[in-house]
Amino acid sequence: MRYTTLLFDLDNTLFDAASCEPVAFEYALAKGGVAEPNQYWETFSEINDALWGAVVRQELTPNEVQARRFGDLVAAAGLAADPGLLADEYVVGMGAYGELYPGARDVLDRLSQKAALGLVTNGLGEVVRARVVRLGLEPLFDAIVISGEVGVSKPDAAIFELAFEALGRPAKPTALMVGDSLSSDITGANNFGIATCWYNPARKPRPDGVSIDHEIVALNELWAVGS
Template sequence: MAYQTLLFDIDDTLLNFQAAEKQALEGLFRELKLPLSQTTYDFYHAENLALWQQFELGKISKPKLLVKRFTTLFTHLGITTGIDGQQMEQRYRYYLGQGHEPMPQAPEVLNDLSQKHDLYVVTNGVAKTQQKRLSEAHIDHFFTDVFISELVGAQKPARAFFQRVTADIQSYEPAQTIVIGDSLTSDIKGAAGFGLDSVWFNPTHQPNQTTIKPTYEIDQLEKLETIVA
């Protein structure tokens, strides 16, 4: 089946978010003159992921999420004085904005697909950070538009997010639209809830332990070209 409109997630789909996340936390801890162990990073990563999943379910606001992950982290480390969660978020955000390493094959695949397809970004990330990362990765020019949840006014996987996104796509046809992302609970669930086909990008072959079923599953981005052709 041919697809014309391709809706791409950013983090760990087009840009290596886990690398950027670790780099940002290292920068923050270096600034604070604190050691960052693998155990501490793993705790932060798990807590951050859990909070974003709560955000997807509408159980926490993004501003609260962004601060809570740091208050929780430093409380876990036993550091309760001299730490301001909002300030930690701002400094972390500075370092995160510097992380724009593309996922393998991403620039080449985007270049190929942009010749015959309409490409869009759909992300829940922080607007200013995501825009900066796309620009500095030199892939922003491949996209007709970039839809970011805080600007759209709804977040993946909510139907409202996809309703507002597709309302702004002039040539939108449901049968010719597909969502590409690494998150089952955000990208793939959102696509399914809105009646769109989806591609689960799963390069590390993680087991699907949910009831969410993608239309396709790939472990390399270049395999998209066969699917959407």
Template sequence: MAYRTVLFDLDHTLLDSDTSMKLAFDHTLKSAGIAPKSDHFPIYDRINQGMWAAVERGETSPNAVKVARWEQFALELGAVVDPLDLAATFVEGLSQFGELYDGARALLDDVRERATLGLVTNGLSEVQRARIERLELGHYFSSIAISGELGVAKPDNAFLDVVFAELSQPERSTTVIVGDSLTSDMAAGHNYGISTCWYNPEGKPPPDQPPTYEASDFDEIRSHLFADA
């Protein structure tokens, strides 16, 4: 069908967050005088993913994760460093590094001609706001919802309550959320009774609870959003 309201996730959907995070991580270790080793980033990534999963479950907040992940990282490495300094440097790096995926801006240009757009992201306010400004994304979206500002994260219904209020309560039947995460984006859409479009460029196996649509590239997203247009 042709959707009139489209909610886009940011990280790993529009933004190459893996590159952003790796560059920020390397920048942080270098600034702290820590000689990088091959196992350092996998250790950090495991800690970080675990903590963000806890955010999705409502067990902690993005602002708590900001420092806690570096406290745990330093503990596992046995490094004598200040986690607050590491966290601040990493946030700076995340804000400065990373670009949109090829074709992401063209997708936004196309979709905004036909629908109202919202940006829905679990993340730190200072990171996401800096990225939005640096990449000149703000003008695409009629609502920008960041979990670090709202105090609630996807997939909690309260997160989308804020978005729908800012968008003057669009019809749920003509609203779709597009994102890469099954546990935040797709779960949020399912819980809220709106359509879901799972961006799955890596060809991961389908979940037990299938999304409304699955797309391996941006052209497939276009075709799903405006099939009847």
């Protein structure tokens, strides 16, 4: 393998977060006694995306997103529900629902025999830990670094530094960051000074301003990238 240290993003790279989130949302609002929860999904999604954008700009922490997003939703939609309860139940739902993309586990299995694998994710500790346990990911990764636990988020180089520490300080030229997000994964790896692989299944056009060393539309293409 050309790269012997592979760092992975979780949401929308290995894990189908896009299909987990509406299910978790429906679960949380039903728990909170809100009728027809689906009608509020779009509003929540906009609030949530904007708050996570502020995390990437280092204006908010993941835990602040968690505290605010349902308060903002209740206010925006005029719901008679307890935002704290909705927030707590959403965390439960986010940990309990959703799957890895088809084939992702197989790719991780095979790569883990050739390289050290790290998971570097912007998320809440409770959510990610529940997923890691439920999906049996722990044995596949040599390090799991979650922004909500360590207090720094991608694209800050500091979160990559923590992953490198946990992996026994590999040489930077041996390492590759694999992720779907230009603003957190690719920019973060650029900031830290390691190679990047943009997971781009939608085949979006390549932007200016970020350094992309490899681009894949399917995870099993990582074999070609790494060899």
